[in-house]
Amino acid sequence: xxxxxxxxxxxxxxxxxxxxxxxxxxxxxxxxxxxxxxxxxxxxxxxxxxxxxxxxxxxxxxxxxxxxxxxxxxxxxxxxxxxxxxxxxxxxxxxxxxxxxxxxxxxxxxxxxxxxxxxxxxxxxxxxxxxxxxxxxxxxxxxxxxxxxxxxxxxxxxxxxxxxxxxxxxxxxxxxxxxxxxxxxxxxxxxxxxxxxxxxxxxxxxxxxxxxxxxxxxxxxxxxxxxxxxxxxxxxxxxxxxxxxxxxxxxxxxxxxxxxxxxxxxxxxxxxxxxxxxxxxxxxxxxxxxxxxxxxxxxxxxxxxxxxxxxxxxxxxxxxxxxxxxxxxxxxxxxxxxxxxxxxxxxxxxxxxxxxxxxxxxxxxxxxxxxxxxxxxxxxxxxxxxxxxxxxxxxxxxxxxxxxxxxxxxxxxxxxxxxxxxxxxxxxxxxxxxxxxxxxxxxxxxxxxxxxxxxxxxxxxxxxxxxxxxxxxxxxxxxxxxxxxxxxxxxxxxxxxxxxxxxxxxxxxxxxxxxxxxxxxxxxxxxxxxxxxxxxxx
Amino acid sequence: xxxxxxxxxxxxxxxxxxxxxxxxxxxxxxxxxxxxxxxxxxxxxxxxxxxxxxxxxxxxxx
Numbered sequence: 001x002x003x004x005x006x007x008x009x010x011x012x013x014x015x016x017x018x019x020x021x022x023x024x025x026x027x028x029x030x031x032x033x034x035x036x037x038x039x040x041x042x043x044x045x046x047x048x049x050x051x052x053x054x055x056x057x058x059x060x061x062x063x064x065x066x067x068x069x070x071x072x073x074x075x076x077x078x079x080x081x082x083x084x085x086x087x088x089x090x091x092x093x094x095x096x097x098x099x100x101x102x103x104x105x106x107x108x109x110x111x112x113x114x115x116x117x118x119x120x121x122x123x124x125x126x127x128x129x130x131x132x133x134x135x136x137x138x139x140x141x142x143x144x145x146x147x148x149x150x151x152x153x154x155x156x157x158x159x160x161x162x163x164x165x166x167x168x169x170x171x172x173x174x175x176x177x178x179x180x181x182x183x184x185x186x187x188x189x190x191x192x193x194x195x196x197x198x199x200x201x202x203x204x205x206x207x208x209x210x211x212x213x214x215x216x217x218x219x220x221x222x223x224x225x226x227x228x229x230x231x232x233x234x235x236x237x238x239x240x241x242x243x244x245x246x247x248x249x250x251x252x253x254x255x256x257x258x259x260x261x262x263x264x265x266x267x268x269x270x271x272x273x274x275x276x277x278x279x280x281x282x283x284x285x286x287x288x289x290x291x292x293x294x295x296x297x298x299x300x301x302x303x304x305x306x307x308x309x310x311x312x313x314x315x316x317x318x319x320x321x322x323x324x325x326x327x328x329x330x331x332x333x334x335x336x337x338x339x340x341x342x343x344x345x346x347x348x349x350x351x352x353x354x355x356x357x358x359x360x361x362x363x364x365x366x367x368x369x370x371x372x373x374x375x376x377x378x379x380x381x382x383x384x385x386x387x388x389x390x391x392x393x394x395x396x397x398x399x400x401x402x403x404x405x406x407x408x409x410x411x412x413x414x415x416x417x418x419x420x421x422x423x424x425x426x427x428x429x430x431x432x433x434x435x436x437x438x439x440x441x442x443x444x445x446x447x448x449x450x451x452x453x454x455x456x457x458x459x460x461x462x463x464x465x466x467x468x469x470x471x472x473x474x475x476x477x478x479x480x481x482x483x484x485x486x487x488x489x490x491x492x493x494x495x496x497x498x499x500x501x502x503x504x505x506x507x508x509x510x511x512x513x514x515x516x517x518x519x520x521x522x523x524x525x526x527x528x529x530x531x532x533x534x535x536x537x538x
Numbered sequence: 539x540x541x542x543x544x545x546x547x548x549x550x551x552x553x554x555x556x557x558x559x560x561x562x563x564x565x566x567x568x569x570x571x572x573x574x575x576x577x578x579x580x581x582x583x584x585x586x587x588x589x590x591x592x593x594x595x596x597x598x599x600x
Contacts, residue, residue, distance in 0.1 A: 075574075135567060135570075173563070176563065176564060176567070177563070177564075177566060177567060178567075179567060180567060205564065205567045205568040206568065249568065259547075259550075376552075402551060405551075421555070424554075424555060424558060425551065425554045425555065427558065428554040428555065428557050428558045429549070429554065429576055429580070431557065431558070431562070431565060432549075432554075432557065432565075432569070432572055432573045432576035432577070433576060433577070433580065434562070435562070435565050435566045435569070435573045436573050436574075436576065436577045436581075438566060439566060439573065447562075450562060451561070451562045451563045454561060454562045454563075455561060455563070461562075475580055475581060478577060478580075478581045479581040
């Protein structure tokens with residue numbers, strides 16, 4: 001599928017938006033004093049409906065689907081947000097999720113997410129999120145003292161136990177697929193080691209660390225004489241993380257690494273995101289609410305305006321201009337490609353608007369130096385296939401992992417360790433494609449069988465995935481352009497892979513396996529001709 | 539002038555080796571970025587706007 005508009009790179013008007021934040025409930029059951037929605041400059045929440053009405057959900061879903069269709073988007077990300085989205089209750093959330101799936105899925109793969117404080121999460125909600133393949137991020141600031149410094153109920157009571165109970169629910173094997181990670185807003189008054197330990201103890205798939213929202217008008221709290229307390233605090237946590245072997249993905253550190261790809265807060269890549277408020281208003285990113293009242297407004301809404309119209313709003317468009325959208329100071333900075341000027345909201349100053357460096361600029365610069373000075377262990381940091389590495393201070397920089405591999409292969413025949421690494425990465429790519437197929441079709445019996453077999457008899461699944469026919473089948477399933485004319489678009493390769501693995505493992509299993517061209521082909525085992533069968537065999 | 543479409547960047551080697559230690563059960567969640575990078579790289583007809591930030595892939599500070 002291709003976009004009907006001109007590509008943006010050649011000056012066309014196309015501004016594709018693939019990420020949407022849906023404010024399904026505009027109130028919250030916590031009263032965190034660092035919340036940008038209620039406690040900062042913007043107070044527009046006071047005039048919003050408490051919950052997004054069904055007609056607004058329907059209109060939003062149709063606008064997103066319309067945009068996906070018009071621009072041929074392969075995937076659309078929708079984040080259910082608030083306020084606190086769980087205040088909608090299981091029944092209300094089911095209605096929203098069903099509407100989104102029904103309306104958007106015919107046009108694009110729908111990646112559903114939710115950001116919650118976790119207080120109301122229970123088993124029924126977890127089952128709902130697994131059913132609708134929603135990945136849930138939980139806001140949690142670390143150990144009890146750190147979390148309860150800000151994240152409390154209106155009566156001042158702790159939310160720590162409730163949030164930890166929610167995280168324990170998400171960790172259960174039956175809910176684990178819906179556990180996206182933890183979002184932690186840092187406070188330099190907290191102990192970074194205790195925060196780190198509390199976060200890692202929850203076994204999150206991923207952690208993101210956020211700087212507290214601040215502007216030049218309302219600068220961040222700097223409790224001591226140190227000029228860069230945020231860099232110092234994060235640097236200490238980074239050292240601990242690296243020394244521990246990076247036991248969990250921490251997005252902030254990974255995004256700041258060279259080529260790390262960035263996030264909304266860092267890097268120069270376009271932030272193609274729009275927010276839909278509970279009353280159906282299109283808004284710019286939420287964090288702008290920290291700058292001034294009405295900062296995120298666009299004047300558009302889902303009833304009368306398309307995504308394209310909202311995306312052409314100057315405030316949205318400037319976020320996609322990369323380096324050209326930054327102030328002169330940032331454009332001249334040697335690390336601008338790493339920090340990207342910091343979070344847009346953190347640049348605000350009355351008078352010069354957003355045309356400033358981040359209020360965290362000195363911290364970001366120092367943190368980038370810290371991240372560079374203490375990189376996580378990589379194959380390059382380990383002995384090369386030749387058993388040597390560049391000595392510190394020798395004047396030679398250590399080769400990248402890929403360069404080291406190429407150097408070794410260029411000798412004529414690679415070492416055993418290099419060839420083993422290449423084989424490993426090939427298997428990893430096939431596993432990623434397998435997971436992409438799962439992402440396309442959702443959890444199926446075939447996927448569950450593969451998951452079970454990998455735990456019980458991993459060598460059986462590995463043998464299947466290493467078969468040379470498997471990767472092309474997975475690619476063909478994901479890419480309609482590589483399918484031969486007339487081929488059945490619905491053929492899912494996972495059942496045949498799962499059954500083949502089960503046979504190799506000696507595990508009894510029953511699955512419905514699609515028949516292609518009158519045969520079932522089981523990798524590593526052979527083909528079973530079934531000329532008189534229909535489209536599937538059991 | 540080369541009019542060939544720009545190919546998505548290759549996945550990071552470290553991410554590839556690390557993901558192999560993650561059970562299939564968890565790989566979809568824990569290595570969502572890697573899966574997306576591999577899909578973009580390998581599946582030729584599934585391009586996305588180059589360089590866009592996966593803000594919502596894990597809800598950062600939006």
